[in-house]
Amino acid sequence: MRRENPFLITLAGFAGLLFLSPVLYSLWMSFQSSHGFYTGTVQFTLSNYVRAVGQHDFFRYLLNSIIVSAAVTILGLLFATMAAFTFARFEFRGGKLLFAATVATLMIPSHVTLIPNYLTLARVGLLDTYSGLILPAIANGFAAFFLRQYIRGIPRSLDEAAYMDGATPLQVLRRIIVPISRPAIYSMGLFIFLAEWNNYIWPLVAVNDDQLYTLQIGLSRLYKLNPGEGLIDWPLVMAASVITMLPVIAGFMLVERHLVRGITMGAVK
Template identity: 45%
Template sequence: MDPASIGMLAEDPLARKASSGAVEGRSPAWTVIKTILLIGLASSMTVPFVWMLLASFKLPHEADKPDFLPGEWKWNNYPIVLSLAPDTNGERLPIHFGRWYFNSLFVASWVTFLQVVTSAMAAYAFARLQWRGRDFVFLAYLATVMIPAVVLLIPNYYIMFRLGLLDSYLGLILPAAFSAFGTFLLRQFMLTIPTSLDEAAEIDGASRWQIFVEVILPLSRPGLIVLAIFTFLGNYASFFWPLVMVKSDHLRTLPVGMMWFENLGGAGYGRQTELMMAATVMNVVPLIILFVILQRYLVRGIQLGAVKG
């Protein structure tokens, strides 16, 4: 470091602090310690998944044992789960995991699409349009986030009953098609977009709808992707609403179907841990793929959403 830089650091305590922090951040010892801590933390989160994956290849009498590796690899647990699961007496039970898998993906995908569309339109109205009572309506809508989801089970069930949508895909999808959280998230993103872009588009003759579709939505893509990820994860793993809404076996989603399959072990059919682990692995695979593909958008979206102005 040259003498002039040293003199500047001596006069400016903030610069001196930043410089010392940068040097400490480059310390090899701290880097090694930080790496070890991160590896240990990552391992503690990975080990349960690895055990679950290995248990899905075990024989029935090995699955409940504490052994980490299978004594003998059983590769057909996954085909069994996707077709029919045999019980301990050699009979075959109608466990429609393939159908339940499809139902979870189908419902979560449609809810994600509808929630992103409705939240984006509502967020645009709250962030870019001027109308009387806008802020009051927004605060009232946002306040619904504080209502526990369990409290809404009976009202939503009654509405679906009156509409004749019990035990149907529409009954699973419609109540989750709107989100106050999604509206809030996208509104915060849209507030960061300069209003001069709207004015320039209006001068060029663009309508409000064209401004929304061609200007605001493309610039809000990180927020849209973040909302889509959160919505898909939440609805793919949804349990209580499908449990209340669906009675037919072919309409069950995977979380409800897995609970039913697990309960068979206490109903005299025998515990089938290896098949349960195989089903659980298949349950989390779409989530892992989604995270790997959209990880950079998720991180970027969270960072952008944390900064306004």
């Protein structure tokens, strides 16, 4: 049996504390009063969370972020899985060119698409709507590429056996490919959710209605508050930041056991 190295354990613990130190400091600051923070006295309070949720409508921003991020994740995985299955299992005219174009989208900076997306949604009247926040994000070239590489590693004999039993391609996808690909799908789902949860630029461009602001926009508005002598209420900002982290932590805990396996098995083969 291999013995544990105390030095490596200590080093790993120190590295973990180093990475967690900003989060721990934010958590500690969120329970401080504004007066105590600026005067250097310790005054623990829950008022920052009460103000963030009640006075500054952060509960509404939280709900908007959950709706948008969940919809983008579900729809993005749906379309990416179907595209990945098509690219991995079927040969058709122009298929390689279409896959190359899909991969090429990874090289296009997201900011380049801001103006075309804005003008398109403005013409169809989808600005200041949930649809306007969701639709531009559901096409994900990286997700299609990642899942395609994973599906290519699944033996074709499973598909052929299902086809011999009379299954359709959709049934093969739903009953064979998707269950086997769950680690990769969960990993990509977390990746998409995190990207959309932290998205700031597009909601800032596409939404002017306060009732549709996401958490990132709401968080940025707190910096404009000037309590006292023009000072930023950092404890309030940190309390709001902690609120934004909670759904992400919960999502990671749900898919953590699939994450490493999905990333390693979904690597380029």
